[in-house]
Amino acid sequence: MASSSRLLPASLLLNGREFGYAAIREYPAQLHEPVNGYEARVLDLVRQWLTGTQAFTLTTSGSTGTPQAIVLRRRQLEASARRTGDFFDLGPGDRALVCLNCEYIGGLMMLVRGLERNMHLTVVEPQGNPLLDLVAPDAEFDFAAFVPLQLRALLAANQAPRLNAMKALLVGGATVDAALAEATRGLRAPVYHTYGMTETCSHVALRRLNGPGASTAYRVLTGIAAGQDARGCLTLRGDVTDDQLIITNDQVQLLDAHNFEWLGRADFMINSGGVKVPAEKVELVLDVALAEIGEARRCFVAGRPDERLGQAVAAFIEGPSLSAELEKRLQELLAERLGRYERPRQLVYVPAFQATASGKLDRPGTLRGLAEDDAASARAH
Secondary structure, eight states: OOTTSSOOOSEEEETTEEEEHHHHHTTTTTOOSOOOHHHHHHHHHHHHHHTTOOEEEEEOOOSSSSOOEEEEEHHHHHHHHHHHHHHHTOOTTOEEEEOSOTTSHHHHHHHHHHHHTTOEEEEOOOOSSTTTTOOTTTTOOSEEEEOHHHHHHHHHTTOHHHHHTSSEEEEOSSOOOHHHHHHHTTOSSOEEEEEEEGGGTEEEEEEEOSSTTOOSSEEEOTTOEEEEOTTSEEEEESGGGTTOOEEEEEEEEEOSSSEEEEEEEGGGEEEETTEEEEHHHHHHHHHHHHHHTTOOOOEEEEEEEETTTEEEEEEEEESSOOOHHHHHHHHHHHHHHSOTTTSOSEEEEESSOOBOTTSOBOHHHHHHHHHHHHHHHHHHO
């Protein structure tokens, strides 16, 4: 379905207000009403796209390290929009909800997909429940992308009927925990967990979370070449990377030329007494165990300095400490499902995890904050 087959709709909705594309092309000269900072940035991005800007500078999320500025060419963004549009058969008449931060690749690509495929765009400022302030017919959509926190909030707010009306919905930007994956199985609309990054212009692989096609494996989109480096980490090349080889830090098991299982990040490997422990593997077990004891919370696993082991496996759990009884049950479940060196030696309770500007869990920031707290406590004593 070519984007030129029909004309772009005359306007988009932004935070409940209609903005005509003719006026956006001349932004800000033709704008006669006040806008807030986020609205101004969205309108400027749309203006750039409509007027043919050829390069866009974006910042990586910073969820696994220092944010980096990356320049993406228009042809890369067009190629990404084309692949997603073709996969989901998106086109004129379809309605897209843009509720991710448009200053990052996930939100920007939702704008680009809508503009390239001539879809009706409804843009809302990112919030936990993106449908909260929308009423019919403005709350009826065919396609949307969410971070896990948003999808969890929508399901808790009984928004399943609106979600089920969609052709498909994407969830990405963070790990989908066991409880959320289970909740998606109650939806009729296809739900896909995405794999991608800024360097690949958003997702390059998808895995179905619900329905008959549900899988633990990601399927690479047509035209993207996937491989592995000597570390077993995924490599990617295609038009979305401007034919440059992208070497990731994600260790995978390649099932064939088109499918892979994600194992975890190489830089999240914990060296505990000479034994390499994949943090994400332990996190998945921890996440399921917390749900089973009725304490579904955010958590992550990392190494903490240890005089004997070098690094000790530690579990960081958001929120107040568990009761002694629940903690004992949690430790029993972990002991049943993890190897001797994989089991967390410490449970660290954190009142609230830090987040990046794009809303993702900021592991490095959270760990730095804890280290600073420990140092301050040591000085006080």
